[in-house]
Amino acid sequence: xxxxxxxxxxxxxxxxxxxxxxxxxxxxxxxxxxxxxxxxxxxxxxxxxxxxxxxxxxxxxxxxxxxxxxxxxxxxxxxxxxxxxxxxxxxxxxxxxxxxxxxxxxxxxxxxxxxxxxxxxxxxxxxxxxxxxxxxxxxxxxxxxxxxxxxxxxxxxxxxxxxxxxxxxxxxxxxxxxxxxxxxxxxxxxxxxxxxxxxxxxxxxxxxxxxxxxxxxxxxxxxxxx
Amino acid sequence: xxxxxxxxxxxxxxxxxxxxxxxxxxxxxxxxxxxxxxxxxxxxxxxxxxxxxxxxxxxxxxxxxxxxxxxxxxxxxxxxxxxxxxxxxxxxxxxxxxxxxxxxxxxxxxxxxxxxxxxxxxxxxxxxxxxxxxxxxxxxxxxxxxxxxxxxxxxxxxxxxxxxxxxxxxxxxxxxxxxxxxxxxxxxxxxxxxxxxxxxxxxxxxxxxxxxxxxxxxxxxxxxxxxxxxxxxxxxxxxxxxxxxxxxxxxxxxxxxxxxxxxxxxxxxxxxxxxxxxxxxxxxxxxxxxxxxxxxxxxxxxxxxxxxxxxxxxxxxxxxxxxxxxxxxxxxxxx
Numbered sequence: 001x002x003x004x005x006x007x008x009x010x011x012x013x014x015x016x017x018x019x020x021x022x023x024x025x026x027x028x029x030x031x032x033x034x035x036x037x038x039x040x041x042x043x044x045x046x047x048x049x050x051x052x053x054x055x056x057x058x059x060x061x062x063x064x065x066x067x068x069x070x071x072x073x074x075x076x077x078x079x080x081x082x083x084x085x086x087x088x089x090x091x092x093x094x095x096x097x098x099x100x101x102x103x104x105x106x107x108x109x110x111x112x113x114x115x116x117x118x119x120x121x122x123x124x125x126x127x128x129x130x131x132x133x134x135x136x137x138x139x140x141x142x143x144x145x146x147x148x149x150x151x152x153x154x155x156x157x158x159x160x161x162x163x164x165x166x167x168x169x170x171x172x173x174x175x176x177x178x179x180x181x182x183x184x185x186x187x188x189x190x191x192x193x194x195x196x197x198x199x200x201x202x203x204x205x206x207x208x209x210x211x212x213x214x215x216x217x218x219x220x221x222x223x224x225x226x
Numbered sequence: 227x228x229x230x231x232x233x234x235x236x237x238x239x240x241x242x243x244x245x246x247x248x249x250x251x252x253x254x255x256x257x258x259x260x261x262x263x264x265x266x267x268x269x270x271x272x273x274x275x276x277x278x279x280x281x282x283x284x285x286x287x288x289x290x291x292x293x294x295x296x297x298x299x300x301x302x303x304x305x306x307x308x309x310x311x312x313x314x315x316x317x318x319x320x321x322x323x324x325x326x327x328x329x330x331x332x333x334x335x336x337x338x339x340x341x342x343x344x345x346x347x348x349x350x351x352x353x354x355x356x357x358x359x360x361x362x363x364x365x366x367x368x369x370x371x372x373x374x375x376x377x378x379x380x381x382x383x384x385x386x387x388x389x390x391x392x393x394x395x396x397x398x399x400x401x402x403x404x405x406x407x408x409x410x411x412x413x414x415x416x417x418x419x420x421x422x423x424x425x426x427x428x429x430x431x432x433x434x435x436x437x438x439x440x441x442x443x444x445x446x447x448x449x450x451x452x453x454x455x456x457x458x459x460x461x462x463x464x465x466x467x468x469x470x471x472x473x474x475x476x477x478x479x480x481x482x483x484x485x486x487x488x489x490x491x492x493x494x495x496x497x498x499x500x501x502x503x504x505x506x507x508x509x510x511x512x513x514x515x516x517x518x519x520x521x522x523x524x525x526x527x528x529x530x531x532x533x534x535x536x537x538x539x540x541x542x543x544x545x546x547x548x549x550x551x552x553x554x555x556x557x558x559x560x561x
Contacts, residue, residue, distance in 0.1 A: 090489035094496060111268060121503035128269040135272070137506075138474060140499040157495040159486055186487025213515035214458045 025130040026146045033149040033169055036108040039176050039197035046195045049099075053092040053191070057085060060189060084187050091182045091191035098163065099180050099195050113144070113151060115167075123153050123165065160185025174199055250379040251371060253339070254303040254386075256315035257293055260285040260333070261322040275327060277513035280459070283524055284326055287456060288333070290449040292319070295360035301368060306438055307445065309531045314390035316340055316382055319367070328354060328463020335363055337370065340386035342410035345370035354460050385411050391427040394542070395549040398423050423553065430545050434538060441534045451523045459516045466509050473502065 101117040108114070115123040125144030126133040135142040140157040151167040166179040176197040183190035209219040262281035265271065271278065289307045296305045303316070311320055317339050324332035331354040337345040346366045352359030371379070389411065391399040403411050417424050477498055484490035 087487040090487060090492055093489050094492050097493070098496070121500050122507055124503075126269065126272075128267075133269050135503075137499065137502045138477065139502045140495070142503075155499065157492075157499055159491065159495060161492050161495050163496070182492075184487055184492060210518050211511065211515045212519040213462070213512055214455055214519060216515075 022132040022134055022143050022145070026127060026132055027130045029130075030110070031108065031113070031127065032146045033151065034108055035106045035113060035151060035167055035169055035176065037106060037199050038202050039104045039106065040200050041102045042175065042196045042198045045175075047193045049092060049096045049193055052193055053089065056088060056092075056189070056191065060085060060088065084189070087184065087187040088189050088191060091184060091187070091189075092193075094163075095180055095182045095191050095193045098182070099178075099193055104176070104178075104197055115153075123155075125151060125153055248303065250376050250383060252301065252303040253316040253371075253379065253382060255296060255305045255317045255319055255367075256308045256312050257289045257296075257305065258308055258311045258318065258320045260289055260320070263323040263334075275509075277510070277516075279517045280513050281323060281326070283452065283456075283516070283520060284323055286524065286527060287449055287452045288323070288331075289321070290446065292321075292360050292363060295357065295364050296367070299364050299368070304435070304439070306435075306442055308438065309535060314340060314386055314393060316386040317345065317367075319346075319363075324349060325351075326354065327467060328460045328465075329467050330354065331359060333359070333363075335366070337367055339382045340389055340411070341382050342405075342408075343382075354464075381413060384413060384416065387424070387427065387431070388413070390431055391424070394427060394430065394546055395423065395553060398549065398553040422556075423549070426549065426552070430541075433541070437534060437537065441530050445527060445530070449527075452520050455516060455519050459512065462512050463509070466505065469505060473505070 098120070101120060103118060105116040106113065107116070111127060113125040115125075117123070124135050124142060126135065127144070127146075132143050132145055140155055142153065142155050144151060144153045146152070147166075149169065153165045153167070155163040157163070162181075162183045164181045164183075166181075168177045168179075169175070170177070176199070178195045178197065179192055180195065181190050181192040207219040207221060208223065209217055212218050262278070262285035264276055264278045264281050265274065270276070293305050293307050296302055308315070311318060317337060319335065319337045321336070322334040324334050326332070330351060332349055332351040334349050336347045339345060346363070348366075350359055350362050350366070352362065374382075385403065388399060388402050392403065399417075402413065402415055402417065404414050405411050482491050482494035484494065
C-alpha cells in the first residue's frame with residue numbers, strides 16, 4: 001500500500017452493521033487535493049441510472065458461479081432470488097435520489113471539506129492533524145478519508161446501510177468524478193453510479209447579500225452594513 | 227487628546243476629593259471581559275456546539291449584563307467592565323463561560339479583592355434569559371462582603387491603591403506591602419497622609435478611571451445593539467434544543483415497519499439522518515448570521531478597547547518615567 005490508508009471499512013463478520021476504523025492517519029501536512037469550487041453535472045459523461053440498473057439486473061439474473069452473488073449450489077450455480085433483486089432496485093432508487101443534485105458546491109479549509117447539495121444535507125469531512133473525525137448522531141455516522149488524491153466519504157446508517165462517495169479531481173482540475181456506492185447488509189450486491197461534474201463560475205449577482213439572524217437575507221446594490 | 231488630558235488633570239483634584247467620604251463597603255468592582263471558554267481542541271467545537279465567534283461575543287456582552295445587575299443593587303461603588311484583569315482592582319470579578327446553549331448558561335465566576343482574598347469561586351448556572359443568574363452572583367458577592375468587617379474593607383481599598391502605585395512607581399512604593407505564601411497581601415506600613423507621591427498616583431488613577439468610564443459608556447450603547455440580536459440567537463438555540471428532544475422522541479415512536487432492505491426502509495434511514503444533519507447545519511448558519519449582524523458592532527467595540535489600551539499604555543510609560551524622576555529628585559541627598 002503506497003500511502004497509509006486513512007480509513008478501513010471493515011464489514012464485521014458477526015454483525016450486519018458496518019463498522020468504521022478512523023484511527024489511521026490519512027495524510028501528513030495539508031490536504032492532498034483541493035476540491036473547492038462550484039461543480040455542475042456533465043450529463044454526457046455521467047451514468048444513466050436505469051442503464052446501470054438494467055445491466056446489473058441482467059447480470060444478477062443469470063446463473064452465476066461467483067460466491068459473492070446468491071447461493072452457489074454445487075453443479076451449476078443459481079440465480080439471485082427475486083426478493084434480492086427488489087433490494088438491488090431499492091439501492092438504485094436511493095442512489096438516484098442521493099445523486100440527483102446537478103450542482104455541488106465544495107468549500108474546503110485547513111480542517112474540513114464541505115460538499116453542499118441542493119435539497120440535501122451538506123456532506124462534511126473533518127480532519128485534524130491528518131486524522132479523520134466522525135460526525136455522529138443517533139441516526140448515523142459520517143466519516144471520510146483520503147486515498148491518495150481521492151476523497152472518500154462514508155455514511156453508515158442503521159440496518160447495515162452504507163453510502164460511499166469517492167471524489168476524484170481530474171489532472172487538469174476541470175472535472176470531478178464522483179462514484180457513489182450504496183450497499184446494504186440485506187443484499188450482497190452494492191449499487192454504484194458514476195457522475196462527472198465540471199467546474200463553473202457562478203454568475204455574479206448585481207446585489208451584495210449577507211445572511212443575518214434577525215433580518216434573514218439582506219441584499220443591497222451597495223456595501224452592506226447590517 | 228493632549229488638551230483633554232490637561233483638562234482632566236486640572237479637574238482631578240475635585241474628583242479625588244469627591245471620593246474622600248466614601249462608604250468602605252461600597253468597593254469599586256472591575257469586571258474583566260469573560261474568558262469565552264472555547265476548547266483549545268478545535269475538533270470538539272461541533273460536538274460541544276461551541277461556536278467560537280459567538281462565544282467571543284458572549285464573553286464581551288455578558289459582563290455588561292452582570293454590571294447592570296450589580297449597579298442595580300446600589301450597594302457598590304463604581305462597577306466597570308475592563309478589557310483585562312486588573313490585579314490592583316479593589317474587587318476584581320472574572321468569569322469563564324462553561325456552557326451556553328440558549329437554554330442554560332453556566333459561568334465559572336471568581337471574585338478576588340486587592341488583598342488577594344477570594345470572595346467567590348464557583349459555577350453559577352441558570353436559564354440564559356433569566357436575570358436570576360446575575361442576581362445570584364450579586365448575592366454571592368454581598369454574602370462574601372458581609373463576612374468582612376469595616377477595617378478589612380478599608381484595608382482592601384488601601385492595598386488596592388498601593389498595588390496600583392507599585393505598578394507605576396515600584397521604587398517609591400517598595401516595602402509598603404508584603405505578600406504571603408498563599409498569594410495574599412498585607413500592609414506593612416502606610417505612606418504619610420500628605421505624601422505628594424500618593425496624591426499623584428491618585429490623580430493618575432482618576433485619569434484612567436475617567437477614560438475607562440468614557441469608553442465604558444460607549445460600550446453600553448453598543449451592547450444594547452448586541453442585546454437585541456443576542457436575544458434572537460438565544461431563542462433560536464432554545465428552539466433547536468427543543469427540536470432535538472422532539473425529534474428524538476418522534477424517531478423513537480415512528481420506526482418504519484417496512485421490510486428490511488426495501489426502498490421504504492432504507493429511504494427512512496437516509497431521511498432521518500438527512501433531517502438531523504440539516505437541522506444541525508441550519509444552526510451553524512444562524513451562528514454565521516449572528517456574526518454577520520453584530521460583527522460591525524463588535525469590531526467597533528474591539529477598536530475602542532484597543533484605543534483605550536493603547537492610550538493607557540502610552541500614558542503609563544510616560545507616567546512611570548515622570549514618577550521615577552520625581553522620586554529620584556525628592557529622595558536625592560543634597561551635595
